[in-house]
Amino acid sequence: MSAARQSGRAPALRFDAEQSSKARRGFDATRVWIFDLDNTLYPSTCNLFAEVDHRMGAFISRHLDVPLEHARYLQKRYYHDYGTTLTGLIQLHKIDPHAFLEFVHDIDLAPLSEAPELATALAALPGRRIIFTNGSRRHAERVAEKLGVLHLMEDICDIAACEFVAKPSPDAFKRMTDRHGVAPSDAAMFEDMPHNLEAAHALGMTTVLVHSDYQDHPAQQQMKKWRGLPEHIHHATDDLTAFLATLAPKPNS
Structure with a gap:
């Protein structure tokens, strides 16, 4: 996990590398990159x-x-x-x-800044990129456009597309994978809500927890008691852009 940012309400999680390595899974087979939207694709510190x-x-x-x-x-x-x-x-x-x-979702996006480094990191990922959100498609489009990454997304799977079956329900993930032709073994899921990664892991996705300072769910409060990453979370980061930058294919690889 990268070094914690000095911001806000909740300290970034820190785990010993040996403790978390047993749960790690690589990205060599990943060809579908699936991102939650709020407090994941943009930093929670903007308080949007x-x-x-x-x-x-x-x-x-x-x-x-x-x-x-x-x-x-x-x-x-x-x-x-x-x-x-x-x-x-x-x-x-x-x-x-x-x-x-x-x-x-009728909100002012002024706190949100364009994120050119995130766009560069996303563009370098091999394969498809999808937003999977419990929010609306229009909200996701507005946010991704403000970040400068909407053009990099193949599609947005919002809660209406899942017929209002929401994460963390396994049925929501099944509807998303069926709708977009995603083979879970080829996919990685990025989320700020740890319990939303349980179904992704069960399907066979690589899972990444993105640390959020905005913590108002019991599942997030339970993270304070962790001594290592649970089995359903393969990786964790408090800097999505930096994490994605490490995943870009190396020249001649």
């Missing part, structure tokens, strides 16, 4: 997702006609119990998912 998080609470308060404090409680409760807040809202309240996504 905090605005999405705030708007989720506002949506729930308005549509369920409850005080904001209770709306925030429901938001996090559904997130923890159902994998995503939206899944809980659909199952328990029959909320229109399109209206929810349109509202919560």
Whole structure:
């Protein structure tokens, strides 16, 4: 794991190389590179997702006609119990998912900067590149365009494309791989949520945890107790761009 950035709310994870090496798996066979979007493809330190998080609470308060404090409680409760807040809202309240996504992703992208070094690192990866997100396609397009990497992505698999079956459900991963013709043994999955990598690992993907300072899920809190990477995570980094740069094929290789 690369050296920790000195930023924010949660210290980067540090593991002894010998401890984590038993779980490592290389990228020699990787020809499909799959990226989560929020707090993965862009650094969590820009705090962009905090605005999405705030708007989720506002949506729930308005549509369920409850005080904001209770709306925030429901938001996090559904997130923890159902994998995503939206899944809980659909199952328990029959909320229109399109209206929810349109509202919560109507955010200012000013905190997000163009990332030319990330674009260079992505462009050097051999094979296909896909965004796989529990958010909306439009949100992913806006973010990737602002980063300067949208043109490098073959496609975006959003939650609507998975018929609102969300990560971490194994069914969401199956829908994504079927939709895009992905052989899991040829794929690598990059995620900031450790439990979202369990299904990817079970399918046979190489898994990479991207450290996030934005930690509001119990699975992220459990990372503080880790003494090494769990079996379902092959690699971890707190600098996606630097990590990807090490994976570019070497000349004459």
